[in-house]
Amino acid sequence: VLVARMAAGDDRALGELYDRHAATAYALALAIVGERADAEEVVADAFGQMWRTSAQFDPARGSVPAWLATITRTRALDLLRARGRRARAIERAAAVGDAGFATPLAGGGDAPDRGVERAEARRLVTRSLAELPEPQRRVLELAYFGGLTQSEIAAALREPLGTVKTRMRAGLEKLRASLAPLLSEGR
Amino acid sequence: MTDHAWLDAAAPYALGALTAEERAAFEAHLADCAVCRADVQALGEVSGLLAHAAEAATPPPARGERPHRARLPEDALPQRPAARTFLTHSVSLP
Numbered sequence: 001v002l003v004a005r006m007a008a009g010d011d012r013a014l015g016e017l018y019d020r021h022a023a024t025a026y027a028l029a030l031a032i033v034g035e036r037a038d039a040e041e042v043v044a045d046a047f048g049q050m051w052r053t054s055a056q057f058d059p060a061r062g063s064v065p066a067w068l069a070t071i072t073r074t075r076a077l078d079l080l081r082a083r084g085r086r087a088r089a090i091e092r093a094a095a096v097g098d099a100g101f102a103t104p105l106a107g108g109g110d111a112p113d114r115g116v117e118r119a120e121a122r123r124l125v126t127r128s129l130a131e132l133p134e135p136q137r138r139v140l141e142l143a144y145f146g147g148l149t150q151s152e153i154a155a156a157l158r159e160p161l162g163t164v165k166t167r168m169r170a171g172l173e174k175l176r177a178s179l180a181p182l183l184s185e186g187r
Numbered sequence: 188m189t190d191h192a193w194l195d196a197a198a199p200y201a202l203g204a205l206t207a208e209e210r211a212a213f214e215a216h217l218a219d220c221a222v223c224r225a226d227v228q229a230l231g232e233v234s235g236l237l238a239h240a241a242e243a244a245t246p247p248p249a250r251g252e253r254p255h256r257a258r259l260p261e262d263a264l265p266q267r268p269a270a271r272t273f274l275t276h277s278v279s280l281p
Contacts, residue, residue, distance in 0.1 A: 172230050
């Protein structure tokens with residue numbers, strides 16, 4: 001509904017969408033680009049792109065948060081490439097040990113928050129990810145937060161490409177089961 | 188469906204882990220294959236949720252560093268040239 005309003009030129013709809021999802025988008029951007037100013041730029045670009053392309057959004061093909069996550073991630077990875085920082089990101093990604101990308105930082109308290117709903121989602125996703133077998137979690141994180149391609153991951157881990165693909169699917173399938181409560185909500 | 192070779196590509200695709208060429212080839216296939224489309228959509232919803240894990244790992248932006256809501260609509264207006272120009276002068280809306 002918000003997206004339809006955006007497509008119709010209602011910029012308050014954009015504001016609402018921003019209130020609802022910006023913190024998540026910002027966190028995602030920051031996890032990828034590693035610097036706050038860059039993360040902010042990514043988020044601003046991502047919402048700008050949503051605004052411009054809202055008419056093409058097709059709810060049948062996915063939810064709004066998934067759409068925003070895709071745009072944000074793409075923008076963040078573009079920015080890394082544009083700044084020539086991708087090599088470093090790959091190095092960093094490959095060097096990440098068991099801790100992974102999604103380990104809560106000490107003292108990282110809650111941002112002034114819009115309701116329990118998102119905190120709940122955050123907790124469930126973090127826990128589900130932590131419960132995956134380490135090799136599966138690793139490939140998901142390298143791809144999603146590290147921005148590595150499947151071949152780069154295979155090289156970084158010195159594993160056959162087929163193994164990487166299998167782990168990706170197995171990991172996502174497990175997450176799909178444990179995150180079912182979030183997935184059925186729609187929106 | 189057991190030997191549907193393309194199903195291999197759905198998970199990497201959903202995670203954005205294909206190269207541009209791989210992605211293009213798979214998307215060409217997606218246009219004709221409802222099975223893979225459904226698969227990609229389902230996996231894409233899951234990978235979309237991974238963004239929440241980043242949030243748990245992120246210290247909240249310090250006050251004033253938080254992306255500012257008020258500036259967005261202006262930034263996003265289609266007539267505006269580019270976000271870049273705008274970003275040089277941070278909060279500017281009334």
